[in-house]
Amino acid sequence: MPKITLPDGSLRSYDEPTTPAAVAADIGPGLAKAALGARIDGTLCDLATVINEDVELGLVTAKTREGDVDEDALFLIRHSCAHVMAEAIQAVFPGTELVYGPPVENGFYYDMAFPDGRSISTEDFEAIEAEMKRIIKEDRPFCRYGMPAGDGLEKLRSEGSKYKVDNAERAIEAGSDELTWYATGEPGKDWEDLCRGPHVPSTGRIGAFKIMTLASSYWHGDENSDRLTRVYGTAFADKKQLKQHIHRLEEARKRDHRVLGKQLKLFTIDEMVGQGLVLWTPNGAMVRHQLQEFISEELTRQGYNQVFTPHIGKLDLYRTSGHFPYYQDSQYTPIIDRAKLHELAEEGCSCGDLANLMNEGEIDGYLLKPMNCPHHIRIFASEQRSYRDLPIRLSEFGTVYRWEQSGEIGGMTRVRGFTQDDAHLFCREDQVAEEVQGCLSIVKLIFGTLGMEDYRVRVGLRDPDSSKYVGDPANWDRAEQACRDAAATLGVPFTEEPGEAAFYGPKIDFVVRDVIGREWQLGTVQVDYNLPERFDLEYIGADNQRHRPVMIHRAPFGSMERFIGVLIEHFAGAFPCWLAPEQVRVLPISEKSADYADEVLAKLKAGGVRATIDHGADRIQAKVKVAADMKVPYLAVVGPRDAESRMVSVRAFGVDRNLGEVPLDDFVTEVTAEMNSRGATRLLDRFETPSE
RNA sequence: GCCACCGUAGCUCAGUGGUAGAGCACACCCUUGGUAAGGGUGAGGUCACGGGUUCAAGUCCCGUUGGUGGCUCCA
Numbered sequence: 001m002p003k004i005t006l007p008d009g010s011l012r013s014y015d016e017p018t019t020p021a022a023v024a025a026d027i028g029p030g031l032a033k034a035a036l037g038a039r040i041d042g043t044l045c046d047l048a049t050v051i052n053e054d055v056e057l058g059l060v061t062a063k064t065r066e067g068d069v070d071e072d073a074l075f076l077i078r079h080s081c082a083h084v085m086a087e088a089i090q091a092v093f094p095g096t097e098l099v100y101g102p103p104v105e106n107g108f109y110y111d112m113a114f115p116d117g118r119s120i121s122t123e124d125f126e127a128i129e130a131e132m133k134r135i136i137k138e139d140r141p142f143c144r145y146g147m148p149a150g151d152g153l154e155k156l157r158s159e160g161s162k163y164k165v166d167n168a169e170r171a172i173e174a175g176s177d178e179l180t181w182y183a184t185g186e187p188g189k190d191w192e193d194l195c196r197g198p199h200v201p202s203t204g205r206i207g208a209f210k211i212m213t214l215a216s217s218y219w220h221g222d223e224n225s226d227r228l229t230r231v232y233g234t235a236f237a238d239k240k241q242l243k244q245h246i247h248r249l250e251e252a253r254k255r256d257h258r259v260l261g262k263q264l265k266l267f268t269i270d271e272m273v274g275q276g277l278v279l280w281t282p283n284g285a286m287v288r289h290q291l292q293e294f295i296s297e298e299l300t301r302q303g304y305n306q307v308f309t310p311h312i313g314k315l316d317l318y319r320t321s322g323h324f325p326y327y328q329d330s331q332y333t334p335i336i337d338r339a340k341l342h343e344l345a346e347e348g349c350s351c352g353d354l355a356n357l358m359n360e361g362e363i364d365g366y367l368l369k370p371m372n373c374p375h376h377i378r379i380f381a382s383e384q385r386s387y388r389d390l391p392i393r394l395s396e397f398g399t400v401y402r403w404e405q406s407g408e409i410g411g412m413t414r415v416r417g418f419t420q421d422d423a424h425l426f427c428r429e430d431q432v433a434e435e436v437q438g439c440l441s442i443v444k445l446i447f448g449t450l451g452m453e454d455y456r457v458r459v460g461l462r463d464p465d466s467s468k469y470v471g472d473p474a475n476w477d478r479a480e481q482a483c484r485d486a487a488a489t490l491g492v493p494f495t496e497e498p499g500e501a502a503f504y505g506p507k508i509d510f511v512v513r514d515v516i517g518r519e520w521q522l523g524t525v526q527v528d529y530n531l532p533e534r535f536d537l538e539y540i541g542a543d544n545q546r547h548r549p550v551m552i553h554r555a556p557f558g559s560m561e562r563f564i565g566v567l568i569e570h571f572a573g574a575f576p577c578w579l580a581p582e583q584v585r586v587l588p589i590s591e592k593s594a595d596y597a598d599e600v601l602a603k604l605k606a607g608g609v610r611a612t613i614d615h616g617a618d619r620i621q622a623k624v625k626v627a628a629d630m631k632v633p634y635l636a637v638v639g640p641r642d643a644e645s646r647m648v649s650v651r652a653f654g655v656d657r658n659l660g661e662v663p664l665d666d667f668v669t670e671v672t673a674e675m676n677s678r679g680a681t682r683l684l685d686r687f688e689t690p691s692e
Numbered sequence: 693g694c695c696a697c698c699g700u701a702g703c704u705c706a707g708u709g710g711u712a713g714a715g716c717a718c719a720c721c722c723u724u725g726g727u728a729a730g731g732g733u734g735a736g737g738u739c740a741c742g743g744g745u746u747c748a749a750g751u752c753c754c755g756u757u758g759g760u761g762g763c764u765c766c767a
């Protein structure tokens with residue numbers, strides 16, 4: 001006699017076991033028709049799930065009662081669409097083995113193994129989609145049936161799919177005593193897939209779908225295992241939502257930093273120079289310069305000392321730090337003396353021998369630095385240090401080089417040479433908490449000034465069951481607490497992730513999303529008990545004994561490349577005035593105002609404003625359009641009227657009208673004030689502007 | 693590195709085996725116009741690179757290189 005509580009609090013009683021579908025039908029035919037699935041005590045289920053006890057029941061429809069897209073509905077639709085796609089692909093490519101097909105953010109995928117020699121191309125999408133449409137039109141029910149684990153495994157083995165057997169074995173290992181299948185139609189007759197569900201009631205409920213792209217993947221994510229083909233698709237409740245999704249992808253593309261980087265001439269990447277090596281063109285270099293200046297000023301205020309170190313260092317340095325032996329795969333190969341190479345070649349030394357000689361330290365060479373810390377450590381070690389000197393905070397915009405796999409490189413977010421906003425703090429154990437805290441205050445300030453609130457924070461803690469960590473557990477506890485406390489002060493969501501600490505210390509990471517939804521790690525703050533040990537660092541304590549300092553690595557914005565890449569997207573290329581490469585463009589109405597326009601330009605430049613002038617023969621409409629294309633924050637339009645009254649007519653990026661006339665001197669003063677205050681005061685505040 | 697797609701003028705792109713195109717940008721001329729593109733003329737290409745098939749290749753095939761999406765990895 002199940003009693004069912006609905007989301008509005010109302011109660012329905014049944015004399016015998018029922019299903020969400022039946023409850024929906026009781027409530028009304030509209031709901032029965034719209035329901036795609038159910039939430040039973042919060043768990044997403046099929047509409048056909050039998051209810052034989054008291055539960056809280058919610059029915060899943062395409063839209064929530066507030067009218068938003070229901071994420072659970074999308075999950076059901078996409079998961080179901082993955083089945084339909086798999087069936088269609090098997091129909092078009094007989095012999096294809098299925099591996100795993102889950103819904104993911106923005107869609108779904110299905111990993112599959114094509115029969116020998118067959119491969120799928122985007123040209124096949126049309127045929128597959130046609131087959132999918134046919135299956136959807138047939139509106140076949142998704143029918144679930146189960147079997148005891150042993151019998152189910154037997155069935156799968158007899159069918160001969162090693163991947164599905166593997167999936168089942170994993171499910172059983174995880175504690176399932178039953179395996180379930182979903183047939184698209186009649187079990188035993190129609191297509192089916194091992195699946196725990198849930199699904200929409202029938203194929204016809206998949207409103208709109210599209211196969212998006214192909215990728216390769218590895219079985220279990222292991223590159224030494226089978227290579228699989230991954231087919232990505234997406235599905236929505238209706239065509240309109242699908243269309244909106246595709247439109248959003250197109251819009252996102254417009255603010256992609258790679259597109260804007262070209263359009264606004266911020267940077268270029270030249271295949272002649274090398275993959276993943278960013279050339280900062282003047283506009284981008286100016287943005288970077290302004291940002292570095294901002295960061296540097298704050299670091300000075302916080303007691304950091306700036307240093308400069310070279311781009312290479314001896315191999316032995318990185319043997320000591322551990323970078324060379326442990327992270328060889330992601331380094332450029334070492335630089336070895338030419339004469340030495342000739343000599344070895346004459347002795348018949350092979351490449352393998354050479355690698356061994358380097359690994360064993362028999363020959364030395366130089367490494368393009370993969371990290372800045374060893375250099376900074378040697379600066380610390382260059383003098384005897386007293387406890388009174390600590391903390392010592394050495395900062396550098398330090399350029400490092402890493403060998404990333406070619407398929408990974410892209411734009412400014414993943415590159416092979418990049419400049420970190422790096423610093424290393426050397427402190428006493430009792431100073432760790434305060435120093436970690438200090439590292440975060442700059443993050444707050446800079447993210448705050450830039451209006452970047454959309455980031456998340458991960459606190460990486462040690463895995464309590466592992467012994468791989470170096471350092472004293474009591475110190476670890478304190479350092480972990482310091483990281484937690486510091487993260488809490490940021491006022492953004494943070495997660496604690498046990499097991500995610502480095503072996504040498506706990507850390508705090510900052511993660512942001514780019515315009516196409518990919519997550520990127522920006523900065524990090526890491527406590528390190530390992531390197532001071534490896535380099536035998538010490539200071540003299542108040543007790544006149546030698547002590548080991550603790551190191552903190554911190555690069556809160558990660559790299560200038562990645563950070564500015566993300567920043568370009570954050571502002572959609574429209575930088576605030578203080579960061580913009582070109583802050584003001586002077587636009588004379590005609591040649592008659594050329595002299596006055598030149599005077600305006602000269603005054604702006606004298607005030608330190610990055611201003612240009614457009615003396616072209618175009619009409620003012622064209623000049624405004626061209627300046628808007630470059631997203632110049634302020635336009636100073638000057639014509640005979642302005643010259644007469646010694647004013648400029650102001651127009652601001654993003655405001656589609658002439659804001660009005662401002663006396664020339666006021667204009668210069670206010671733009672300068674805006675620049676110098678990094679946007680704390682704005683010229684725009686002078687006008688009544690419509691809210692953006 | 694793996695899979696798929698792509699690389700044509702400075703930029704964005706059209707061109708599906710038969711004499712390389714458009715818009716914007718650029719140069720010159722006309723226009724001197726008050727807030728998101730006035731008009732004309734012109735210059736600009738080893739169709740990423742290397743090989744092959746063909747009477748004929750931007751177009752088809754192979755290789756290389758670079759880009760994009762994804763996988764994997766990430767101090």
